[in-house]
Amino acid sequence: MKELVQQLVSEQKEQMFADRHYLHMHPELSFEEYETSKWIKDNLAKLNIPLQEGITGTSVVGVLKGDQPGPTIMFRADFDALPVNEENDLPYKSTVPNVMHACGHDTHCATLMALARVMSSHKDLVRGTIKFVFQCGEEKLPGGAIQLCKDGVMKDVDYGFGMHSAAGLEVGKIQSGSGAISAAVATYEIKVTGKGGHGSREDKAVNPLPIACAIGSAINQITTETVSPLDACTITVAYMHCGQYPNIIPGEAVLGGNIRILNNDLMDPIIQKIDAVSKGIAAAWGAETELSIIKGYPADVNDKALTDVAFEAIEEMGYEGIHMEPSLGAEDFAYYAMEKPCTFIHVGGAVKDKPETYNPHHSKGFQVVDDLMPVALECEIAWYLKMTKQG
Ligand SMILES: [Zn+2]
Numbered sequence: 112m113k114e115l116v117q118q119l120v121s122e123q124k125e126q127m128f129a130d131r132h133y134l135h136m137h138p139e140l141s142f143e144e145y146e147t148s149k150w151i152k153d154n155l156a157k158l159n160i161p162l163q164e165g166i167t168g169t170s171v172v173g174v175l176k177g178d179q180p181g182p183t184i185m186f187r188a189d190f191d192a193l194p195v196n197e198e199n200d201l202p203y204k205s206t207v208p209n210v211m212h213a214c215g216h217d218t219h220c221a222t223l224m225a226l227a228r229v230m231s232s233h234k235d236l237v238r239g240t241i242k243f244v245f246q247c248g249e250e251k252l253p254g255g256a257i258q259l260c261k262d263g264v265m266k267d268v269d270y271g272f273g274m275h276s277a278a279g280l281e282v283g284k285i286q287s288g289s290g291a292i293s294a295a296v297a298t299y300e301i302k303v304t305g306k307g308g309h310g311s312r313e314d315k316a317v318n319p320l321p322i323a324c325a326i327g328s329a330i331n332q333i334t335t336e337t338v339s340p341l342d343a344c345t346i347t348v349a350y351m352h353c354g355q356y357p358n359i360i361p362g363e364a365v366l367g368g369n370i371r372i373l374n375n376d377l378m379d380p381i382i383q384k385i386d387a388v389s390k391g392i393a394a395a396w397g398a399e400t401e402l403s404i405i406k407g408y409p410a411d412v413n414d415k416a417l418t419d420v421a422f423e424a425i426e427e428m429g430y431e432g433i434h435m436e437p438s439l440g441a442e443d444f445a446y447y448a449m450e451k452p453c454t455f456i457h458v459g460g461a462v463k464d465k466p467e468t469y470n471p472h473h474s475k476g477f478q479v480v481d482d483l484m485p486v487a488l489e490c491e492i493a494w495y496l497k498m499t500k501q502g
């Protein structure tokens with residue numbers, strides 16, 4: 112199987128790199144990826160891959176039916192860029208000021224298009240149906256995945272596969288793991304309403320500032336009292352705004368931060384606790400609180416069986432599979448994984464003697480090398496062949 116996969120991928124290299132460079136030069140912000148979306152549709156049309164109908168916005172789903180029976184498997188690539196001004200000196204540097212593929216989604220999109228080319232030109236390898244899910248808007252809430260799920264993209268899917276480029280991880284190394292690999296996130300904000308007044312008569316006022324401080328410090332205790340020490344969770348108190356003048360007791364204080372947790376089921380109990388604790392503390396001092404929550408993505412949970420197959424594929428292709436610790440970052444691939452068994456891998460895009468490939472994601476100096484794409488594509492094909500009992 113290894114030689115076949117390597118051969119299929121080597122035929123794609125040149126075009127895949129060219130595609131990535133084109134996409135990198137023409138980045139578009141989340142939910143505004145009109146040109147990229149058109150580029151995807153044009154390319155799928157050239158491959159005679161029909162589109163799934165009823166898909167909202169700039170996302171594009173290609174559906175390739177094989178002649179032989181088998182499961183329906185989806186591969187997903189996101190393709191949005193970020194509001195970052197690229198500072199890299201690259202021949203294919205972003206041509207758009209303040210917009211940059213600073214998370215590597217250009218590599219995801221080019222790799223998935225290469226997979227579509229491989230599979231449409233070797234239809235004997237397609238058992239069942241393959242869905243190529245090109246997803247818009249991963250970087251911005253509510254994310255593109257939730258809409259694709261509402262549009263029914265997962266309804267007829269049996270298994271799903273996603274990948275992300277990883278700066279700081281060497282090419283040839285791939286990280287994944289079973290269970291939760293990214294966090295459920297939410298931001299909270301608490302408005303504390305007291306009673307403003309003169310600095311000389313604090314007894315006649317209700318100062319919201321010390322109350323907000325008490326709430327902030329009580330929030331630190333919620334993790335310990337709500338979440339098992341074996342479940343990772345962090346609740347930050349990231350800001351507090353209140354008052355502006357020495358002799359004025361302010362009438363209002365605002366504090367907020369974010370919640371990140373690996374166990375999706377604990378998000379609501381944590382939110383309820385934040386509400387109860389802030390209300391209780393405020394009531395004791397005669398103030399009132401109002402809690403607002405913006406929920407982000409749920410935790411992404413990798414299916415064990417599918418992830419085991421991914422590790423087999425990685426090993427068989429001669430790469431190093433690394434079992435990763437879950438991260439408290441967020442990824443909206445989670446929505447697909449809540450509907451059907453899925454797996455998600457992080458593919459190394461760094462090279463030892465290129466320090467710039469160790470710059471963080473979302474930074475203006477972010478870089479991953481082209482060579483991560485053939486590695487990702489080999490693993491995708493090998494995983495597919497194994498999932499369809501061909502390897
Ligand atoms: Zn990102």
Ligand SMILES: [Zn+2]
Nearest residue numbers: 214216249275
């Ligand atoms: Zn990303």
